[in-house]
Amino acid sequence: MITLGIETSCDETAVAIVEDGFTVRTNLIARQEHLHERFGGVVPEVAARAHVEALNPLLAQALDETGLDHRDLDGVAVTVGPGLVGALLVGMAAAKAVSLAAKKPLVGVNHLEAHYWANFLEHGKPEPPYV
Numbered sequence: 001m002i003t004l005g006i007e008t009s010c011d012e013t014a015v016a017i018v019e020d021g022f023t024v025r026t027n028l029i030a031r032q033e034h035l036h037e038r039f040g041g042v043v044p045e046v047a048a049r050a051h052v053e054a055l056n057p058l059l060a061q062a063l064d065e066t067g068l069d070h071r072d073l074d075g076v077a078v079t080v081g082p083g084l085v086g087a088l089l090v091g092m093a094a095a096k097a098v099s100l101a102a103k104k105p106l107v108g109v110n111h112l113e114a115h116y117w118a119n120f121l122e123h124g125k126p127e128p129p130y131v
Helices: 033-039 044-066 085-102 111-124
Strands: 002-007 013-019 024-032 075-081 106-110
Touching: 002 044, 002 085, 013 044, 024 044, 033 044, 044 085, 075 085, 075 111, 085 106, 106 111
Parallel strands: 002 075, 075 106
Antiparallel strands: 002 013, 013 024
8 A cells, every 4th residue: 555645734844655554665854944943933824835835846756756656646644733724724735636636545644643653664563562
Protein backbone atom coordinates (compact mmCIF):
# COMPACT_ATOMS: atom_id res chain seq x y z
CA MET A 1 0.00 0.00 0.00
CA ILE A 2 1.39 3.38 -1.02
CA THR A 3 0.15 6.42 0.91
CA LEU A 4 0.73 10.09 0.18
CA GLY A 5 0.87 12.15 3.36
CA ILE A 6 0.39 15.92 3.60
CA GLU A 7 1.11 17.93 6.76
CA THR A 8 0.40 21.67 7.06
CA SER A 9 -0.65 22.16 10.67
CA CYS A 10 1.67 25.07 11.43
CA ASP A 11 4.66 26.61 9.65
CA GLU A 12 6.22 23.71 7.76
CA THR A 13 4.81 22.15 4.62
CA ALA A 14 5.55 18.44 4.52
CA VAL A 15 4.82 15.80 1.91
CA ALA A 16 5.79 12.14 2.27
CA ILE A 17 5.13 8.91 0.48
CA VAL A 18 5.11 5.81 2.67
CA GLU A 19 4.88 2.21 1.52
CA ASP A 20 3.21 -0.50 3.60
CA GLY A 21 2.99 1.79 6.62
CA PHE A 22 6.67 1.65 7.55
CA THR A 23 8.90 2.34 4.53
CA VAL A 24 9.43 6.04 3.81
CA ARG A 25 9.96 6.43 0.06
CA THR A 26 10.36 10.21 0.32
CA ASN A 27 9.93 12.87 2.99
CA LEU A 28 10.06 16.52 1.90
CA ILE A 29 9.76 19.64 4.02
CA ALA A 30 9.51 23.32 3.07
CA ARG A 31 10.48 25.43 6.06
CA GLN A 32 9.19 28.91 6.85
CA GLU A 33 11.35 30.18 9.72
CA HIS A 34 12.73 32.98 7.56
CA LEU A 35 9.21 34.31 6.96
CA HIS A 36 8.23 34.46 10.64
CA GLU A 37 11.44 35.36 12.50
CA ARG A 38 10.95 39.13 12.22
CA PHE A 39 7.56 38.77 13.96
CA GLY A 40 8.91 36.71 16.86
CA GLY A 41 6.55 33.82 16.15
CA VAL A 42 4.37 32.15 13.57
CA VAL A 43 1.87 34.42 11.80
CA PRO A 44 -1.07 32.21 10.75
CA GLU A 45 -1.90 34.10 7.53
CA VAL A 46 1.74 34.11 6.41
CA ALA A 47 2.00 30.37 7.14
CA ALA A 48 -1.14 29.56 5.13
CA ARG A 49 0.04 31.56 2.12
CA ALA A 50 3.46 29.88 2.23
CA HIS A 51 1.74 26.45 2.25
CA VAL A 52 -0.16 27.42 -0.91
CA GLU A 53 3.14 28.27 -2.63
CA ALA A 54 5.03 25.18 -1.42
CA LEU A 55 2.52 22.36 -1.81
CA ASN A 56 2.34 21.79 -5.56
CA PRO A 57 6.14 21.81 -6.05
CA LEU A 58 6.55 19.40 -3.12
CA LEU A 59 3.87 17.07 -4.45
CA ALA A 60 5.50 17.04 -7.89
CA GLN A 61 8.95 16.45 -6.37
CA ALA A 62 7.69 13.58 -4.19
CA LEU A 63 6.15 11.79 -7.17
CA ASP A 64 9.23 12.47 -9.29
CA GLU A 65 11.67 11.17 -6.64
CA THR A 66 9.71 7.95 -6.20
CA GLY A 67 8.93 7.43 -9.87
CA LEU A 68 5.24 7.24 -9.02
CA ASP A 69 2.14 8.76 -10.55
CA HIS A 70 -1.10 9.75 -8.79
CA ARG A 71 -2.62 6.51 -10.13
CA ASP A 72 -0.01 4.49 -8.19
CA LEU A 73 -1.23 5.83 -4.83
CA ASP A 74 -3.52 3.68 -2.72
CA GLY A 75 -4.60 6.53 -0.47
CA VAL A 76 -4.03 10.08 0.71
CA ALA A 77 -3.55 11.07 4.37
CA VAL A 78 -3.73 14.64 5.64
CA THR A 79 -3.44 16.39 8.99
CA VAL A 80 -6.89 17.55 10.13
CA GLY A 81 -5.90 19.07 13.47
CA PRO A 82 -4.94 20.35 15.86
CA GLY A 83 -3.22 23.24 14.16
CA LEU A 84 -3.66 26.65 12.60
CA VAL A 85 -7.03 26.72 10.85
CA GLY A 86 -5.85 28.45 7.66
CA ALA A 87 -2.80 26.21 7.38
CA LEU A 88 -4.88 23.07 7.87
CA LEU A 89 -7.37 24.20 5.23
CA VAL A 90 -4.61 24.50 2.64
CA GLY A 91 -3.39 20.97 3.29
CA MET A 92 -6.90 19.53 3.33
CA ALA A 93 -7.81 21.25 0.06
CA ALA A 94 -4.70 19.83 -1.63
CA ALA A 95 -5.30 16.35 -0.22
CA LYS A 96 -8.93 16.37 -1.31
CA ALA A 97 -7.90 17.44 -4.81
CA VAL A 98 -5.37 14.61 -5.14
CA SER A 99 -7.81 12.11 -3.64
CA LEU A 100 -10.60 13.09 -6.02
CA ALA A 101 -8.35 13.28 -9.09
CA ALA A 102 -6.74 9.91 -8.38
CA LYS A 103 -10.02 8.35 -7.14
CA LYS A 104 -8.28 7.19 -3.97
CA PRO A 105 -9.51 7.24 -0.35
CA LEU A 106 -8.77 10.22 1.87
CA VAL A 107 -7.90 9.73 5.54
CA GLY A 108 -7.77 12.50 8.14
CA VAL A 109 -4.92 12.25 10.65
CA ASN A 110 -4.75 13.76 14.12
CA HIS A 111 -1.48 15.68 14.38
CA LEU A 112 -0.77 14.56 17.95
CA GLU A 113 -1.46 10.89 17.22
CA ALA A 114 0.83 11.14 14.20
CA HIS A 115 3.73 12.12 16.47
CA TYR A 116 3.23 8.85 18.34
CA TRP A 117 2.98 6.68 15.21
CA ALA A 118 5.91 8.41 13.46
CA ASN A 119 8.24 6.66 15.91
CA PHE A 120 7.53 3.39 14.14
CA LEU A 121 8.79 4.80 10.86
CA GLU A 122 12.19 5.16 12.52
CA HIS A 123 12.16 2.04 14.69
CA GLY A 124 9.97 -0.37 12.75
CA LYS A 125 6.79 -2.23 13.55
CA PRO A 126 6.19 -2.66 17.29
CA GLU A 127 6.49 -6.15 18.73
CA PRO A 128 4.74 -7.38 21.87
CA PRO A 129 5.01 -6.81 24.73
CA TYR A 130 4.09 -3.23 23.93
CA VAL A 131 4.79 -1.80 27.37
